Amino acid sequence: MRDSGPQPTKQLNDTYDYIIVGAGSAGSVLATRLSEDTGSTVLVLEAGNTGENNWFINVPLVSALTQKSNEDWNYQTEPQQHAAFAMKERRSCWPRGKVLGGTSALNMMVYARGSRYDYDSWAEEGCEGWSYQDVLPYFLKSEDVLIDELKNSAFHSSGGELGVSRSSYTALPSVLLQAGQELGFKAHDCHGPDQIGFCRMQATVRDGKRSSTYNSILKPAMSRANLHVGVNSLVTKVLIHDGRAEGVEVMREGRTLTVHARKEVILSGGAVNSPQLLMLSGVGPRDHLEDMEIDVKADLPVGDNLQDHLMVFIPVLTNTSIPITKDTVGNVWALMDYVIHRTGVIATTGVEAMAFLYEDGNVTSGNGKAPEIQFHLHSVHGFTENEKQFENFNLNEKTRDLVFSTAVNQSSFSMLPILLHPKSHGTLRLKSKDPLQYPAIDPQYLQHPGDIKTLLKGIRLTERLLDTKPMREIGASIDPSVPMYKLCEQHLFRSDAFWMCFIRQLAVTVYHPTGTCRIGRKDDPTAVVDPQLKVKGIKGLRVVDASVMRNMPSGNTNAPSIMIAEKAADMIRGVDTVQRWKQQIRGHL
Numbered sequence: 056m057r058d059s060g061p062q063p064t065k066q067l068n069d070t071y072d073y074i075i076v077g078a079g080s081a082g083s084v085l086a087t088r089l090s091e092d093t094g095s096t097v098l099v100l101e102a103g104n105t106g107e108n109n110w111f112i113n114v115p116l117v118s119a120l121t122q123k124s125n126e127d128w129n130y131q132t133e134p135q136q137h138a139a140f141a142m143k144e145r146r147s148c149w150p151r152g153k154v155l156g157g158t159s160a161l162n163m164m165v166y167a168r169g170s171r172y173d174y175d176s177w178a179e180e181g182c183e184g185w186s187y188q189d190v191l192p193y194f195l196k197s198e199d200v201l202i203d204e205l206k207n208s209a210f211h212s213s214g215g216e217l218g219v220s221r222s223s224y225t226a227l228p229s230v231l232l233q234a235g236q237e238l239g240f241k242a243h244d245c246h247g248p249d250q251i252g253f254c255r256m257q258a259t260v261r262d263g264k265r266s267s268t269y270n271s272i273l274k275p276a277m278s279r280a281n282l283h284v285g286v287n288s289l290v291t292k293v294l295i296h297d298g299r300a301e302g303v304e305v306m307r308e309g310r311t312l313t314v315h316a317r318k319e320v321i322l323s324g325g326a327v328n329s330p331q332l333l334m335l336s337g338v339g340p341r342d343h344l345e346d347m348e349i350d351v352k353a354d355l356p357v358g359d360n361l362q363d364h365l366m367v368f369i370p371v372l373t374n375t376s377i378p379i380t381k382d383t384v385g386n387v388w389a390l391m392d393y394v395i396h397r398t399g400v401i402a403t404t405g406v407e408a409m410a411f412l413y414e415d416g417n418v419t420s421g422n423g424k425a426p427e428i429q430f431h432l433h434s435v436h437g438f439t440e441n442e443k444q445f446e447n448f449n450l451n452e453k454t455r456d457l458v459f460s461t462a463v464n465q466s467s468f469s470m471l472p473i474l475l476h477p478k479s480h481g482t483l484r485l486k487s488k489d490p491l492q493y494p495a496i497d498p499q500y501l502q503h504p505g506d507i508k509t510l511l512k513g514i515r516l517t518e519r520l521l522d523t524k525p526m527r528e529i530g531a532s533i534d535p536s537v538p539m540y541k542l543c544e545q546h547l548f549r550s551d552a553f554w555m556c557f558i559r560q561l562a563v564t565v566y567h568p569t570g571t572c573r574i575g576r577k578d579d580p581t582a583v584v585d586p587q588l589k590v591k592g593i594k595g596l597r598v599v600d601a602s603v604m605r606n607m608p609s610g611n612t613n614a615p616s617i618m619i620a621e622k623a624a625d626m627i628r629g630v631d632t633v634q635r636w637k638q639q640i641r642g643h644l
C-alpha cells in the first residue's frame with residue numbers, strides 16, 4: 056500500500072501565515088482549505104508520521120489492528136469508579152491517531168452526522184451560526200456519496216473528497232431492518248429528513264480503501280507550494296506574548312525549534328491534545344495551572360466538560376452461518392477479491408447497520424428531541440472473544456480466563472446499544488509540565504445514575520428486536536452459554552441486576568471524546584472558545600477539532616469534526632464556499 060506521491064516538508068520556514076497543530080480529521084481539512092488561498096502560507100505540524108508504512112490503516116476489515124501500533128497515541132483513562140470493572144486496573148484504552156489523518160486513519164469508518172436537534176441546541180445556547188441549517192452545508196461539502204439510491208437526495212452530496220459507501224457484506228442488515236420495521240420503526244436513510252429509525256451503514260470507504268482525511272483530502276493538496284506539512288513534529292507550547300499567540304515551539308528531529316505565525320495559530324490536536332497543549336501554554340483553570348507552576352495567560356475551563364459515548368457489546372447467537380467468521384475472511388478467495396479487485400469481505404468494515412432511537416422506544420420522531428440511543432450492528436462472529444479485542448479493550452486476566460476456557464462454537468454477531476448523551480462528564484488535567492507526559496484522562500463513566508438506566512433501556516430494546524420474526528428465523532438469541540455473560544452469573548440471567556452488572560463490567564468507549572475546549576457565548580463561563588472558535592482572551596488562537604463540541608452529537612464524531620474544520624476554514628478565510636449546498640437543502644429542512 057506504500058505509494059510515492061507528495062512528500063512531507065523537510066525544511067520548515069521561520070514564519071507562516073497560519074500554523075495548524077495536528078493533521079487529524081479536522082487539521083488535514085483545515086490545512087487543505089486554508090491553502091486554497093495561494094496568497095496565504097500554511098504550515099500543519101503533525102506529531103506522527105505519514106502512515107504510508109502501516110498497511111492496516113487502509114484495509115477496512117482489519118482497522119482494529121491499527122490500535123497499539125506506532126500510529127496510536129495509546130492513551131488510557133484513569134481507573135474508573137463506576138465502570139470498566141472487567142478491565143485491567145479499571146482503565147479504558149483510548150486509541151487516538153498519531154499519524155497524518157489522525158484518528159480518521161484508525162477509526163471504524165462509520166459515517167454519521169448527529170441529530171438536527173443537537174446543533175439547534177448549540178445555537179439556542181448562544182453558538183450563533185451553528186444551527187443544523189448552518190452546519191448541514193458543511194457536512195455536504197466534503198461528501199462524495201457512492202450509494203446509488205442516495206445520490207439524488209437533498210441530504211447527500213456528490214463530488215466531495217470523502218467517499219461514503221455502503222460497505223456491507225452479510226444479510227444481517229436486512230434482517231435487522233425488518234426486525235425494526237416489525238416494531239414500527241422506519242427503515243430509511245438516517246441522514247434524511249428524519250433520523251429516528253434503522254439504516255444500512257454509510258462508511259467512509261472508497262473503492263475498498265479507507266477514506267481518511269489524509270488520503271482523501273490533504274494528500275492531493277500536498278504539492279501546493281504554499282502548504283508545508285511537517286511530520287514527526289510535536290508541538291510542545293503555544294508562544295503567547297501580551298495576550299497574543301505568536302507562534303509555537305516544536306520538537307522535531309531531536310531539536311526544539313520556534314516557528315512564528317503572522318496571522319493565527321490553530322489547534323487541531325483533538326480532544327486530548329488540544330486541551331493539554333493549551334494548559335501547557337498557560338491557558339486553563341487558574342488553580343490547576345498554579346498547582347503545576349505554569350504562568351496563567353488566560354483562566355478558562357479547559358479540560359472540563361469531557362464527554363464520551365459508551366457502548367455495550369451484546370453477543371447474539373444465531374443458528375445460521377451468516378456472520379463474518381475467520382473462515383469467511385481467511386481464505387484465498389477473500390484475499391484475492393481484495394488484492395485484485397478491492398472488493399469482498401475484507402473491503403468492508405464489519406459494522407453493517409445502525410439505528411437511532413428514543414429510550415422509551417417511541418417510533419415517531421420530532422418534538423425537538425434528539426435520540427438517546429444508537430445501535431451498531433457488528434456482524435463479526437465472536438468479536439469479544441478475539442485476542443486482539445481483548446488487548447484493545449484492556450480486559451483483565453480473570454475475564455480472559457473465563458472467556459477462553461468456555462468459548463462456544465455457535466456462530467454469533469453483536470448488537471451494540473450506545474449511550475448518546477452521557478450525563479456523566481469528566482475532566483482532563485495535566486500530570487506534569489513535561490509535554491511528553493500524558494495527561495490524566497478521567498471520563499467518570501457511569502458516575503451519573505441516569506446513564507446506566509439509559510443503557511439498560513438500550514439493552515431492553517435489543518431484546519425486543521431479537522424477539523421479532525425475522526430474528527427468530529435466524530435463531531437469534533441471547534444465550535447464557537456465551538462466555539461474556541458468565542461475568543455476571545451471580546445474578547438472574549437477563550434480570551435488571553444482571554444487565555447492570557454487565558454494563559459496569561464491560562461498557563466500553565465508542566472512542567468519541569469531545570468537549571474539552573467547549574464552544575459557547577463569550578460570557579458563558581463553561582466556554583473555552585467563542586462561536587468563531589477563538590480562544591477567549593487570547594488573540595490569534597483558535598481551536599478547531601472535536602474538543603470544541605458543546606455537547607455530544609447523536610452519532611459518531613468523525614464527520615462532525617470534519618464539518619467543524621470546513622466551517623472554521625470559511626470563517627478564517629472570510630468566504631462562503633457552501634452557497635451550492637445552501638440552495639440544495641432549501642425547502643427540505
Ligand SMILES: Cc1cc2nc3c(=O)[nH]c(=O)nc-3n(C[C@H](O)[C@H](O)[C@H](O)COP(=O)(O)OP(=O)(O)OC[C@H]3O[C@@H](n4cnc5c(N)ncnc54)[C@H](O)[C@@H]3O)c2cc1C
Nearest residue numbers: 077079080081102157158162163164165290325601611613
Ligand atoms: C478506534 C476508533 C474508532 C472510531 N470509530 C469512529 C467511526 O467509526 N466513525 C466516526 O465518526 N468516528 C469514529 N471515531 C472517532 C473519530 O475518528 C474522532 O472523533 C475524530 O477523528 C476526531 O478528530 P480530531 O480532528 O478532533 O482529532 P484527531 O483526528 O485525533 O487529530 C488530532 C491530530 O493531532 C495530532 N497532534 C496531537 N497533538 C499534537 C501536537 N502537540 N503536535 C503535533 N501534532 C499533534 C495527532 O497526532 C493527530 O494526528 C473512532 C475513534 C477511534 C479511536
